Amino acid sequence: xxxxxxxxxARPEELHRLIEAxxxxxxxxxxxxxxxxxxxxxxxxxxxxxxxxxxxxANPVWRDVKDGDETLVIFRGEQAYVSPNWYPxxxxxxxxxxxxxxxxxxxxxxxxxxxxxxxxxGVVARLTRTHEGRTGDQxxxxxxxxxxxxxDEMLAKIVGIEIEVTRLVGKWKLSxxxxxxxxxxAAEELRKRGEETLAGEMLKAD
Numbered sequence: 001x002x003x004x005x006x007x008x009x010a011r012p013e014e015l016h017r018l019i020e021a022x023x024x025x026x027x028x029x030x031x032x033x034x035x036x037x038x039x040x041x042x043x044x045x046x047x048x049x050x051x052x053x054x055x056x057x058a059n060p061v062w063r064d065v066k067d068g069d070e071t072l073v074i075f076r077g078e079q080a081y082v083s084p085n086w087y088p089x090x091x092x093x094x095x096x097x098x099x100x101x102x103x104x105x106x107x108x109x110x111x112x113x114x115x116x117x118x119x120x121x122g123v124v125a126r127l128t129r130t131h132e133g134r135t136g137d138q139x140x141x142x143x144x145x146x147x148x149x150x151x152d153e154m155l156a157k158i159v160g161i162e163i164e165v166t167r168l169v170g171k172w173k174l175s176x177x178x179x180x181x182x183x184x185x186a187a188e189e190l191r192k193r194g195e196e197t198l199a200g201e202m203l204k205a206d
Contacts, residue, residue, distance in 0.1 A: 038059065056158055062161065069110065069111050072106060080102075107167075111162070113159060129142075183202055184202075
């Protein structure tokens with residue numbers, strides 16, 4: 001990924017927060033048929049840093065990779081088109097062009113296929129606790145709500161994925177290369193259009 005220094009996040013914690021807030025990652029592998037991507041919800045663990053997920057047993061991807069293969073997971077945060085009309089300097093100099101602002105994280109690592117019931121059950125439990133907790137429901141769903149026989153049947157139909165993260169690379173493209181007045185006004189224009197989170201990140205950038 002092309003990464004000018006002014007678009008590079010300062011702290012690893014920022015990358016972790018983006019993954020946790022946007023856990024649906026694009027898992028990219030290079031298998032026998034070439035490049036392939038699967039979109040999976042991942043659970044991030046730290047110390048050591050690893051990503052946990054599962055795929056359907058019917059999905060051939062878990063047979064197409066070998067333990068230790070290098071892999072990539074892409075997590076995307078908020079993103080939006082930015083018009084040059086939103087830059088005050090445009091109306092003075094007329095030397096601006098459209099762009100796209102976004103935040104992304106690339107997680108590089110080594111994959112391990114975990115086809116064992118204990119691991120898979122643990123991954124499902126972690127993902128369930130995290131995301132049911134965000135629903136706001138008074139009684140979040142838990143595996144115990146279903147019969148043990150049914151849960152065992154469902155778990156047998158999935159395979160665990162564990163990725164040992166060797167490198168995290170983030171790119172925060174938030175108009176840091178623009179004049180402050182251009183960045184601030186573009187953020188306000190995005191806010192008017194409902195892009196609250198991206199606008200807030202742009203206003204914090206420098």
